[in-house]
Amino acid sequence: MFGAVPALLTYYWCMKMPETARYMALVARNAKQAASDVSKVMQVEIEAEEEKVDKIGTASSNSFGLFTREFAQRHGLHLLGTSVCWFLLDIAYINNLFQKDIFSAIGWLPKAETMNAIHEVYRVAMSQTIIALCGTIPRYWFTVVFIDYIDKFTIQLMGFFFMTVFMFALAIPYDHWLSNSAGFLIMYSLTFFFANFGPNATTFVVPAEIFPEKLRLNCHSISAASGKLVAIVGALGFPYAAQNKDPSKTDADYPPGNGVRNSLFLLGGINCLGIFFTFLVPECKGKSLEEITGEKEEADANDMQQASSTQTFPV
Structure with missing residues (x-):
């Protein structure tokens, strides 16, 4: 209540x-x-400058709709970039849901049959708190401090890159980490650090800046919906995928899965795709909203055309 x-x-x-x-x-x-x-x-x-507002409002940059050829030409790739990056981020970020399986695999958590329900909840919560303190919380302060100094394109590209690096660094020598749980947790925390000081921040911010005012809410909603759709799929699928290949070592009522190592490889590949789709997203640092959407260039061109049409020449 x-x-x-x-x-x-x-x-x-x-x-x-x-x-x-x-x-x-x-x-x-x-x-x-x-x-x-x-x-x-x-x-x-x-x-209030009503004439100027009417002029900008009737400009071609504000006259086209979402499902038009002009929008596709001007912002189609931008929308694809923001939607797919949000989509890929939420797939990679969904590994929150099988942290318990990861902690159990590296020996950080005792076997379930050796704990009662309260003890298991306590140990899982403690492990997730450590990850949050090491990776999630510091990134918020890094984002607050640096997002206006480092361009968002670089932050997102850097985030996907290091998420890829650390996921593969966990997956390739996976057997080594089974006997070095402290090192595994440090590396795992760094993936969350660069997820949050990276695409988890920029995928929210960028769609609110790069699209025309008339269509900004629509484009931001499409981008966000892409991420939330895969979050539903990931919430249902990844706990199954992370199960041990050995049927005798799976959780109760779960079928054998691909194992934690293969799941980490999959997440690393998904993060790598995020690097490439980031190049579809334009940089907007130091630019006004009019410059980003093309309104300023169009207004300047109209002013020059109007000035040239009224210019007189001596005869």
């Missing part, structure tokens, strides 16, 4: 949030409301 309170508070405050000024100006075509909202935030008086 009490768990519903945060959700209700979140809903209330979301309903109190105003629309962004860009949405009000370019989509709702309400320049006065946009100027008023910006004035409240910036605490300065801003005049």
